[in-house]
Amino acid sequence: MSKLSRSKTNFLKSNVPVGPKMFGRLNAPFRTLLLLLTVASASDVVFPSASNAFQSRSAQDNSEIGAELFPVETTIYLRLERGGDVVERLLNHPLRNPIEALDQVKAGLKSPQFLQFKLGVGLIESQVGEQWLPAIKSLTGGGVNVGFDAKSQVIGIAVKSDDEELLRKTAGAILGFAKTSNKGDKPVFEVSDYHGGKVAKFEKATIARMGAWFLASNNHAELISMADRLHELETSTESKQKSSLASTTPFLDAWQARDIKANGFVFANLQPLRDSGAAKELFAGSTDQPAVELFFGGILEALQEASFVSANISINDQQIAANVRLPYMADESPENREFFFGNMGLGRAPVPIEVPGLIGQVVTYRNLGSWWLSKEELFPENVVAQLAQGDSQLSTLFGGVDFGQDVLGGLHPEMRLLVKEQTFGEGIDPDIKLPAIAIVSRLQNPDSERRFRISFQSLVGLLNLDDSGMDRPQIELVSTREDGYQLTGGQYFPEGDYSGDLFVFNFSPAMAFHDDYMIVSSTMEFAREIAESIRDLDDNTATSDSNTLIQLHGAPIKHALAANRESLIANSMVERGTGRDEAESQIDLLLELLDYAGGAKLDYRIEPDAMQLDLQLKFANPAR
């Protein structure tokens, strides 16, 4: 039995008929492709196997070559290690079978387009005499390198194969296809010898095979430069780090800090990006949107100065993880952004609170008082004027005290935002079910609890006054002292035409206080749950190592979305202009796929010389 027919991943094992009937089911371009590949495989039509300078060198000699092939001006560089392994891991992932069992996926796998794709892959397999997965593993075994220059829009690709012969056949098949599918009078590409390799120049791109290397670029001159650098590296005994991206200080910094076990490494040279004028708002160092400043002001600060940003990407059966690094000296941060970094960059978020069934939680270090009081230095005049107006109104609501100084300034510089699916009381079942949301902070002075509670009651009074004018139901206010905490909240009750399925019944606003903790929640039930979780903490003032930590949990997200299935279907119908059946199918697929989402975690840390961002996307436990 041939290697091909034994393949677990061999596409030809499918029920696509082989022989004349198979040709009959194909469209014209595929029939042409089949013929082309047959011709291409019969002989070395384009890249004849020839002795050259590259054949004499082993793969190990230049296995670390990558960034050396790209110019110093390169803006973005990407290196993929063991790409074939990643593909294999995904194909063999335990989630593959359940995903393929989904009706919509099954239908897609039976579509004519996919069957044609499978057949095309099968044809290439037969051309190169190798199954596609081992072929990809071999062809990319020495790493895939991609460089991009934002200014000139030139892109270069350099892939090192473990198997020169396989690369020769594959390149031959590709060029053979290009050659025979050309219907014009002029040749579609021109082939020339260069440094013992072969270069094929197309109208808009150039590719080359240099020993075990495959090079490609949308710019001929750039490809020739890459080939020159490669030749020099292969034949010269001088330092490799000569006039290339690899010799630049930012790249060296990033490269030395990379995780060698990662599957991918990305480097972005920020100065050329800033010079190119791309994403100006990102590199402006400031924003006129107060909320953006509050959550991302420190990152904007770093992006306007940092020389590079780099990332390591890893994929395994359990998760996809990325570690992003942005150099920054936090202890030199400006005073007006101390609200973000803390003094000397030492601001740390509190530890997350454990509440069962949470959809997600954000814990962060933010000094709200400092942020508000720095508004004149952070924002343009028109924004400052708006904030000043808000300051005045909020000061009135809070009984005349200064909103920035006394209210926000009276909070510890730590915040927690918690989200959880809510349950509804009897007779209340809103058509659109919002999750409960709560913000938890700590009071510098626990005696200020009364001021916050009275302000909350005033706010409810204002809402009731407004609802009364509109002939709408009003909030009934309750205040209780529970075991260890004080709870003040309000609730709507269905009345007349205002049945419990209306949107407003998602809210029963509440405040709870435990020790110096203050909880502001969209529902009383959630405020109660959080207060009890805090009450039961051993150490409720502990801090984490992070500036900001975000956790999302897949199963509760799926559950919350499933509770809103009708709403999602309705919106899908309106937004896509389709009937109910199609919208149902789309939403149900989304919900089924969410079964396989375990959760996500984003950990943002400030270290002495850099910001680190760890992102993890976890798959659900397949055994579930």
Add this chain to the structure above:
Amino acid sequence: MRIDPISAWSAWRPDEREPWNLMRAAHLMRRAGFSSSPDQLDVMVQDGFDVSVDRLFACDGAKVFDESMESTEQVLSSAQDPNALASWWLLRMVKSPTPFLEKMTLFWHGHFATGAEKVADSRSMLRQNRLLRDHALGKFEPMVQGISQDVAMLVYLDSTDNRKTRPNENYARELMELFCLGPGNYSEDDIKELARCFTGWEVRRNEFRFNKNQHDQGEKTVLGKNGKFDGDEGVRIVIDHPATSDFIARKLINFFVTDDVVDGPFCEPVAKTLRESDFDFSIAMRQILSSKYFWSSQCIGKKVRNPVEMAIGLIRGLGINFNMNELRDRLAALGHLPLFPPNVKGWEGGRHWINASTFIGRVNLVRQLVSGAPATFEAGSLAKAVGTRDGQQSGDWLPRLLDGFLPIPLQPSSLSSLTAIADRNGDGQDQRIADMITTLAGMPEFHLN
């Protein structure tokens, strides 16, 4: 030229001179619906004129469709966003298996114009929309009685309070002037007396209620009739007035048949049908849609397509999946967004639909609908939607498409320019057809009905 009303409204039958063909089937569906695809028109031609008209009134599939939309409208209305409800109604028009019923509902919405922005309660608007649909092809009195106690209507006309010491005349005035009689058929005293009939009618907590203590129990004189009338009786007196049948017949004819001003004698045969059928609109509409006048050259291609007819017609005709929120915004810019009439008189219609600004807007809307993203086609591509196959020249499919699109034939020079675009070299087939349809939208014939 004076048209004989009796002859004009007598029954038309297809014959050799005026055969039942694709162009006539398209005329019927443009007026009594929102256009159909060429394949659906072929079915109508095969089934014949009588069956096609019967099918309009049978409303097959309405119940199943309503059930499939029920939870959607419930969810969208509970969000209390009237814009979302407008998108929902547009989707109904696109997907409904009973387009005639939707068209009638749109007509009654324009007649009993109520603005969602002022009502500010999606559920009340939804209830009114259902009320109009439920009675759209039924009888007039239940519809008017329902609309008289409709929360959205009463809120829109500032008539949520009506006390015996200070009768609110708003609804009484509009009932006579805009909904039943038309100007000149009542006096100011009639309005005052009718308003007394409605005393005690209130809206509380978004529900209609009758406050017996606030009702004026005294004797009233309305349109020459005396008695201790309540609100229901007041409505009945207005409907029974001879001017009502004439007024409603005229409005139906102006919406479905001609933009021209029509006089009382010309409308009398339709008004008579209304009176004799106790205002049964399925009978009156059958007379209108089967009349010689409706099928005459004086009528075909002589109306201006309103923006909703144009957009929904193109979407239904080509099987386009389009974002209804986007469509809603576009129609608002063209001045014809359902649930958002300009005032209590509804949309003026006719030639007012088109001016220099709205014409450009109409062409741009057509271009967006046929140019792909964010639109997709149920057939898979625009080329398939218009019925082409690989390698076909426009001569193979364009005539059939134009028969379905246009009420009157194009000038030869216009046809040549469309053919040149459709058959030009370069660009994909979808792009060429999209360009051709956009060019067609720039021609006057496209905007006629």
